[in-house]
Amino acid sequence: MTRRVNKLKSTELLNINNQTHDIVLLCETWANELCDLQVDNFDNFVLNRSNNKEFSKRSSGGIIVYIRNEYACENTCVFCSEDDIICVKLSASKLTTSLDLFFCLCYVVPDNSSRQSLIDTHTFDRLLD
Numbered sequence: 001m002t003r004r005v006n007k008l009k010s011t012e013l014l015n016i017n018n019q020t021h022d023i024v025l026l027c028e029t030w031a032n033e034l035c036d037l038q039v040d041n042f043d044n045f046v047l048n049r050s051n052n053k054e055f056s057k058r059s060s061g062g063i064i065v066y067i068r069n070e071y072a073c074e075n076t077c078v079f080c081s082e083d084d085i086i087c088v089k090l091s092a093s094k095l096t097t098s099l100d101l102f103f104c105l106c107y108v109v110p111d112n113s114s115r116q117s118l119i120d121t122h123t124f125d126r127l128l129d
Contacts, residue, residue, distance in 0.1 A: 022068040025105045029062035043072040049083045
């Protein structure tokens with residue numbers, strides 16, 4: 001997503017709305033709290049990267065999970081950490097299975113990124129905790 005082009009209107013991402021995808025995970029959204037990230041028939045769980053004026057003049061990073069409405073419920077998002085981990089639970093009753101399904105979307109900052117110096121605890125260590 002950029003200021004000039006809303007990629008949620010792109011052909012590729014419009015396909016998430018046509019019953020072929022029930023869960024969509026995106027990294028590098030470059031969104032902020034002013035962006036409209038709604039997609040028809042989906043709930044979304046967003047972590048926008050916090051802006052650090054020292055390192056960046058614009059929005060960057062960010063992750064989002066889209067889940068088709070019929071699978072989401074009030075306790076779907078179970079855990080968020082800083083601006084780079086979202087853990088989600090899909091209820092067994094919504095999936096018509098015997099077990100809940102848990103998954104996480106994580107953004108791991110590249111070693112050569114200026115953002116690396118801002119991280120106190122590595123993403124993998126926080127997941128283990």
